[in-house]
Amino acid sequence: MNNFSCFDNLEACIFDLDGTLLDSMDIWQEVDRKYLASYGIEFDETFSEEIKRLTFNESAKYFIEKFKIPRTEEEIMEDWNQLVEVEYRDNVQLKPGVKEFLSYLASRDIKMCIATACNKTHALMALERLEILPYFTFVRTCKEVGKNKEHPDIFLRCSDEMDAKVENTMIFEDLLMALEIAKKEGFRTCGIHDVLSSHESEDIAKICDLFIYDFHELKVI
Structure with a gap:
């Protein structure tokens, strides 16, 4: 109570x-889905559960270690920033x-x-x-x-x-x-x-x- x-x-x-x-949480789930798909990796909702407690840098490191994404942490964060910037600037409520x-x-x-x-x-x-x-x-x-x-x-x-x-x-x-x-x-x-x-x-x-x-x-x- x-x-x-x-x-x-x-x-x-x-x-x-x-x-x-x-x-806004669905925005990040969709970003994860699209980003992993670009590397031929199927999205699993448990990924969002695992990374939502991490910092931005830690999430990029997680993607490199778990999915072997061939990008640096800085490059991954920049990729994500480009994907979500328009949502925060124009759409999220x-x-x-x-x-x-x-x-x-x-x-x-x-x-x-x-x-x-x-x-x-x-x-x-x-x-x-x-x-x-x-x-x-x-x-x-x-x-x-x-x-x-x-x-x-x-x-x-x-x-x-x-x-x-x-x-x-x-x-x-x-x-x-x-x-x-x-x-x-x-x-x-x-x-x-x-x-x-x-x-x-x-x-x-x-x-x-x-x-x-x-x-x-x-x-x-």
Whole structure:
């Protein structure tokens, strides 16, 4: 059951991007499908499950090691950037209720930032086009921090940069592993339903203070 008291004395919120604020995870699955097909490799949905927790660089390394792609990490990342740039710049949309909820947090002077494994250029393109970039103090990426979300570093750095206590900071995420890490560090947590992580929804709901299917559910706070 959702515990809305977790919003009491809330100082800051840290938002994941893909699958949390943006309805974008299917874009990356399609990129994986097309890229592997160009090398005659059949796509398996378990690939997306394995790499969604990795940084951009780690995902490129994974493709080289697992599929023997004859490209360097830098070349693979550039290939991917070209495939997805137009989607972030022109097409990807917010999940339902996002803008209203961000406006609500801003009205309460709650600090907000983004912690993402996404390419920063792509993230900024989408956030600016969708007119929500001004809500965030900054956008921090796993690449900048040097650790993926199997580690708490990006969350701890974000809370530190916002000068917010961990226990008064809430993490919004669609990834079970990241939510488990955040919970262990003492953050408040809100799990977000996403199609690609729906198989983890039951486990996410069990460990989080809140679990929502879309941000309209938070109108009750």
